[in-house]
Structure formats: C-alpha cells, structure tokens
Amino acid sequence: MTAKEYMKQVQRLLRRIDRKQKEADALRQKLSFPKSPAYSDLPKPVSPESHTVESGVSQILSLEEEVKTAKKELEALKAVFDTAIKAVTDTEHHDILAKRYLEFKDWNQIAEEMGYSKPSCYRLHREALAGMKS
Numbered sequence: 001m002t003a004k005e006y007m008k009q010v011q012r013l014l015r016r017i018d019r020k021q022k023e024a025d026a027l028r029q030k031l032s033f034p035k036s037p038a039y040s041d042l043p044k045p046v047s048p049e050s051h052t053v054e055s056g057v058s059q060i061l062s063l064e065e066e067v068k069t070a071k072k073e074l075e076a077l078k079a080v081f082d083t084a085i086k087a088v089t090d091t092e093h094h095d096i097l098a099k100r101y102l103e104f105k106d107w108n109q110i111a112e113e114m115g116y117s118k119p120s121c122y123r124l125h126r127e128a129l130a131g132m133k134s
Contacts, residue, residue: 006081013073024064024067027060031056078102085097085132087132088128097125097132100125107121
C-alpha cells in the first residue's frame with residue numbers, strides 16, 4: 001500500500017466515523033425531547049411504526065456498533081503503517097512520516113514543529129518514502 005492509498009483509506013474511515021457519530025447524536029437529540037401534543041379535529045394517521053423510541057434506540061445502537069467497527073479498522077490500518085514507519089532508520093524521516101501519517105498533521109504544522117520550510121519537508125518526505133520502498 002502506498003502512502004497516498006493509506007491516507008485515502010484513513011480519510012474515508014474518519015469521514016465515516018464522523019458521519020455515523022453525527023447521525024447517532026441527531027437521533028439522541030430527537031429522542032431526548034418529546035413531541036408536544038398536537039390538538040386537531042383531523043383523524044390521526046395510522047403509523048406502521050408505532051414504537052419510535054424503540055426503533056430510535058435500536059438505530060443508535062446500530063450506529064454505535066458501526067462506529068466501533070470502523071475505529072477497529074482504523075486502528076488496524078494505523079498499526080500496519082506504524083510497523084512500516086518503525087522500519088525507517090533515519091530519525092528525521094521517521095519523524096516526518098509519523099507526523100504526517102500517524103498524527104495526521106498538515107504540512108504547515110510539520111514544518112513549524114520540525115523547524116524546516118515546507119519545501120524541505122516535501123523533500124524529506126520524498127526521501128523517507130523512497131527509503132520505505134527499498
């Protein structure tokens with residue numbers, strides 16, 4: 001797996017986790033505030049889903065299980081890439097790869113923390129990736 005493929009998979013997993021957590025939070029919010037009664041002369045429509053609280057709780061539990069599964073998948077992916085990064089012997093290369101792919105920092109943060117310019121970080125990154133392949 002290339003570094004670019006790894007980053008795409010991680011970003012996809014992080015988006016999925018975030019989306020599922022937001023869905024669960026929205027359902028929790030919806031279930032925590034009961035509806036006020038609506039008084040009307042019109043007849044009530046018969047709803048096939050009469051147990052909305054039960055179905056809502058079931059959906060929340062299902063979403064939380066999906067989040068747990070995605071987090072396990074993310075941790076497994078990070079562990080594989082962490083093993084590959086640990087094989088890099090040069091400390092500068094190791095640091096830049098860890099900051100980029102395990103801590104998910106952007107280039108500006110990496111450059112500031114390491115005391116390099118962005119182009120120097122790009123160069124170190126290229127060298128580190130080349131060192132990982134060989």
